[in-house]
Amino acid sequence: MGLEKFKEQYPFVIKEKVQWGELDAFLHVNNTVYFRYFERVRFAYFEEFGLLENFTDTGIGPILASTQCRFRTALEYPDTIYIGTYITNLEEDRFLMKYGIYSENQDLLAAEGDGFIIYFNYKKKAKTLMPDRHLLALKKDFA
Secondary structure (H helix, E strand, C coil): CCHHHHHHHCCEEEEEECCHHHECCCCCECHHHHHHHHHHHHHHHHHHCCCCCCHHHHCEEEEEEEEEEEECCCCCCCCEEEEEEEEECCCCCEEEEEEEEEECCCCEEEEEEEEEEEEEECCCCEECCCCHHHHHHHHHHHC
16 A cells, blocks of 8 residues: 555545654554554544534533554654544444554555544533534535
């Protein structure tokens, strides 16, 4: 899979450099860091589509219910990576985010995973429906 194909599959992409401090004793990126990469693209996506707007006032927003990763190859330093995402299974109170991490040095998909996102009222500590403006923004991207 080349970079262009990766970007077709994962249309929302951020670009980052692998940091020396992300390596473990075996000199590859520690497996926990892949979840940080997923978190970075998830929050960039949330910001892009306005899913964090008015959170302070309403207390309603997305929360990660579960996540997983399939490690396909070890990432090393130095490298430039592309972290991509898209959503699927959009419902009124939840959606699934698919993730991919592409290594520029290795010219391949280094990892893939997903995150199950639900909408949560942090003030009431209970699941809730997605605000209409969030659902509309995601439907536009989903189409």
